[in-house]
Amino acid sequence: MSIYRDDHEGFDRPRRRTRPRTKDRPNYADAPVARVVAIDRGRYRCMLEDRIVTAVRGRLIPRKGVIVGDNVRLDGDVSGEEGTMARIVQVEPRSTMLRRSADDADTFERPIVANASQLMIVTALADPTPRVGMIDRILVAAYDARIQPILCLTKADLASPDELREAYEPLGIPIVVTDPEADLDPIRHLLEDEVTVLVGHSGVGKSTLVNRLVPGANRVTAEVSELTGKGRHTSTSAIAMELPTGGWIIDTPGVRSFGISHVEPSSIVGAFPDLTAFVDDCPRGCTHGSAEPECALDAAVEAGRLSPERLGSFRRMERAFS
Numbered sequence: 001m002s003i004y005r006d007d008h009e010g011f012d013r014p015r016r017r018t019r020p021r022t023k024d025r026p027n028y029a030d031a032p033v034a035r036v037v038a039i040d041r042g043r044y045r046c047m048l049e050d051r052i053v054t055a056v057r058g059r060l061i062p063r064k065g066v067i068v069g070d071n072v073r074l075d076g077d078v079s080g081e082e083g084t085m086a087r088i089v090q091v092e093p094r095s096t097m098l099r100r101s102a103d104d105a106d107t108f109e110r111p112i113v114a115n116a117s118q119l120m121i122v123t124a125l126a127d128p129t130p131r132v133g134m135i136d137r138i139l140v141a142a143y144d145a146r147i148q149p150i151l152c153l154t155k156a157d158l159a160s161p162d163e164l165r166e167a168y169e170p171l172g173i174p175i176v177v178t179d180p181e182a183d184l185d186p187i188r189h190l191l192e193d194e195v196t197v198l199v200g201h202s203g204v205g206k207s208t209l210v211n212r213l214v215p216g217a218n219r220v221t222a223e224v225s226e227l228t229g230k231g232r233h234t235s236t237s238a239i240a241m242e243l244p245t246g247g248w249i250i251d252t253p254g255v256r257s258f259g260i261s262h263v264e265p266s267s268i269v270g271a272f273p274d275l276t277a278f279v280d281d282c283p284r285g286c287t288h289g290s291a292e293p294e295c296a297l298d299a300a301v302e303a304g305r306l307s308p309e310r311l312g313s314f315r316r317m318e319r320a321f322s
């Protein structure tokens with residue numbers, strides 16, 4: 001199985017054939033699988049075993065068909081030696097896909113990263129001032145994509161984390177707090193063997209965190225800059241880095257807003273396993289919001305089978321859509 005697949009080299013197959021004969025189809029099962037770690041102007045930097053291989057898209061892979069975090073099969077020169085170029089011939093199925101719309105007026109979906117298991121929302125406690133609206137929207141995107149959210153509150157040397165901690169604790173998501181002196185072991189532990197995408201407003205201290213978590217992250221950044229002749233912050237692409245403790249982090253460029261117009265409000269409940277059992281009894285088309293007159297979640301609270309606090313924190317998510 002694959003999402004996209006490069007077909008036969010020459011387009012010499014007769015037309016009007018409903019199904020290509022297997023013998024005509026190249027077999028890429030033996031082509032090595034690499035992880036896309038950065039994308040720049042049509043060049044895909046892929047980590048194959050422990051080397052970086054630069055690749056282009058095979059001709060049947062669509063222009064937006066490959067995103068950072070994708071596992072791809074490579075053909076051609078995969079030595080990674082200078083001046084060599086491999087070819088992406090197949091994109092493996094994705095376990096998850098995080099997307100956003102540029103803003104709510106823009107319904108165009110922008111895939112950000114593939115195969116992330118966790119999404120760390122990085123928010124500064126001050127400078128810039130935290131915006132719960134933004135946190136809620138990124139949370140919604142994570143729930144919609146079925147990616148485990150983590151809240152990371154930075155700059156605790158400037159302001160107290162108590163208020164935000166209280167606001168988000170009822171959701172049951174991990175919350176970590178940092179400052180320049182903070183011990184990062186609790187964060188390292190959360191990231192171990194996971195693929196975690198970092199999302200946050202610009203200036204919250206994401207790069208500072210990445211540099212502390214990944215020794216040599218600067219070097220990787222420099223390599224990307226070298227490739228483009230520009231800094232990575234001028235690129236819209238994310239960048240994936242391997243963690244020394246196992247697992248990956250995928251840093252994304254700082255955002256000013258996080259659009260979720262691609263998300264169907266009723267889909268969010270599916271990310272809350274303790275609530276999904278109840279919504280089978282909802283009327284058709286129920287969005288499970290507080291304005292729904294017959295939502296079974298309210299009935300569950302009345303019957304004492306669901307705590308009002310838990311429902312309240314779930315319903316908090318609906319604010320993100322207004």
Ligand SMILES: Nc1nc2c(ncn2[C@@H]2O[C@H](COP(=O)(O)OP(=O)(O)OP(=O)(O)O)[C@@H](O)[C@H]2O)c(=O)[nH]1
Nearest residue numbers: 154155178179180202203204205206207208253254
């Ligand atoms: N006081 C304080 N400052 C911090 C902390 N972490 C980062 N900073 C500072 O905040 C500023 C922004 O940090 P960056 O790491 O560049 O922020 P970023 O999120 O990568 O921002 P973009 O590059 O715009 O995406 C820098 O001046 C950092 O030194 C912190 O824990 N406390």
Ligand SMILES: [Zn+2]
Nearest residue numbers: 282286288295
């Ligand atoms: Zn409902």
